[in-house]
Amino acid sequence: MAKYYVFYLGDVLPQPKAHLVQVSHSANAAANLGYPAVLVSLQKDFRSLNPLNLIAPFRPRKPELKLLEFYHLQSRLKVAPLPMPYPIDRIRGKLTDSNTIACKYYLPVHLKPKTQIVHSRDWNFVKAAVKNEIPAIYECHHYENKKYEPEIVNQRFLQVAVTVADTVRENLIRNGMPPEKTVKLHNGFNQFFYERHPEAARTWRQQLLTEKRDRLVVYAGALHTFKGIDLLIEVASQLPNVQFALAGGPEKERQAYQEIVQSKQLENVALVGYLPHKNLASLLQAADLLVYPHLSGEAANFTSPLKLFDYIAAGKPIVSTTIPSLDDFRSSPLIAGWCEPDSATELAGCLERVFSAYPQWSPDHIHDRALVEQYSWENRISRILDFVDPSFRPQKLI
Incomplete structure (x- = not known):
């Protein structure tokens, strides 16, 4: 048996x-x-x-x-x-x-x-x-x-x-x-996120980017205030030449944030909704930068965000806030930029610095497999x- x-x-x-x-x-x-x-x-x-x-x-x-x-x-x-x-x-x-x-x-x-x-x-x-x-x-x-x-x-x-x-x-x-x-x-992370999906990633960039905005920042995860979504929308208002794509959340939450984006007249924020993993992997690989904008507070002490590990597998530069539960990664080369939580100005500045430090988008960008595989x-x-x-x-x- x-x-x-x-x-x-x-x-x-x-x-x-x-x-x-x-x-x-x-x-x-x-x-x-x-x-x-x-x-x-x-x-x-x-x-x-x-x-x-x-x-x-x-x-x-x-x-x-x-x-x-x-x-x-x-x-x-x-x-x-x-x-x-x-x-x-x-x-x-x-x-x-x-x-x-x-x-x-x-x-x-x-x-x-x-x-x-x-x-x-x-x-x-x-x-x-x-x-x-x-x-x-x-x-x-x-x-x-x-x-x-x-x-x-x-x-x-x-x-x-x-x-x-x-x-x-x-x-x-x-x-x-x-x-x-x-x-x-x-x-x-799921192994599928480590596989390269160059054509699907290019399709995402064609759909999301314009001549005025050729840099793409992607967030994937729940659409909650404590996750930093409101903060990220504020950052988008400070960086009008950067396109932001937010993936995740049920339709009700997506619609609520869509109304906020429209009320602020932001043309550079796309709420793409919850994506099956086969579609999410290529979106992450389409990004110039991946962002994890979690706020401070109780949840910041214990969260081990699933999407952060999908980010790592995607191989793109990552910007994250310095919350206690991610202290283990502070010296890791897998995270390209850190900033204090709760400040849109700090986060916007960190994104700009990382943009300057990393070359233009390439479908082949990937982290060292030995570093990634441990997660x-x-x-x-x-x-x-x-x-x-x-x-x-x-x-x-x-």
Whole structure:
């Protein structure tokens, strides 16, 4: 019987949410490394009523094309959506909650016999795995107020708790996670972002640039104030000869910022919306500069921005604000320019300096592969498994 490296997330796929991207790409990387990885999610559509799905809910299979293209995953990964038919999550109650169904029924009855190890950001699922004597890896990327139960965290089946910032690691330890089981590792990038897409990049430049504006600055990520979007729009008003392209966010947020741009009569800001990864990679490679304008504040202490690593893979000069969670990169040649957060004048000046320091756009611009590869999802999975007891590590496929 095949046994799997299970990545669990208690949500429906695909959706443009950062934590879903992170887990999906982690599972994809494990599959690329040769592990029998399966991405376990929830199924809440009409297929959840299929009697076969209810009788045999854990049936790892090839992902649908829609999911592969949405996150740009490779075909070695398998998926197993767990059926959640009515009234699960439609009628409130502990017995009709999808988390209860997954942890109390699907995991011990259907997943356990076929699972080598569990990897999840869902503490309840990790806790259930430990109780069922299944080795588990816990990911936590934000501050938590809950205290971790000693009888769970000290169990040998809880192998490691992984986070992306020193401050979150400290928070985990204060809440009861053993220090020796708690490690910090930055997020990563999908290999597709390292591949060159010169023709698609040229097409983006033809669409976005004009004779008056032949330099392109690209931002990719969520459209929130704390991410620096309002700051970037202010910078655009100071640099009218530079074209700015902002990718990301649901349509409602994109529309709200579009109204702001129009009210300021800015002709050099294009809000291109959420892009599938296959389109986003070429947009990043079309840029003269990539910008990460995050503001100061609590989020700046723990964020490990997924898009920063996509930027690194794209090979273009990067300008970033000096937020605490990126201190590890302050001496890295991968970041071309730094400036203090919260100041449009500072950021505009930094962009101008980096423009002057780097040559005109070329489709071939790329960072040294050895520097970049340390931030791949595959390298991150390998490093995580180094912290797992050899007797609990998943076995690779032949």
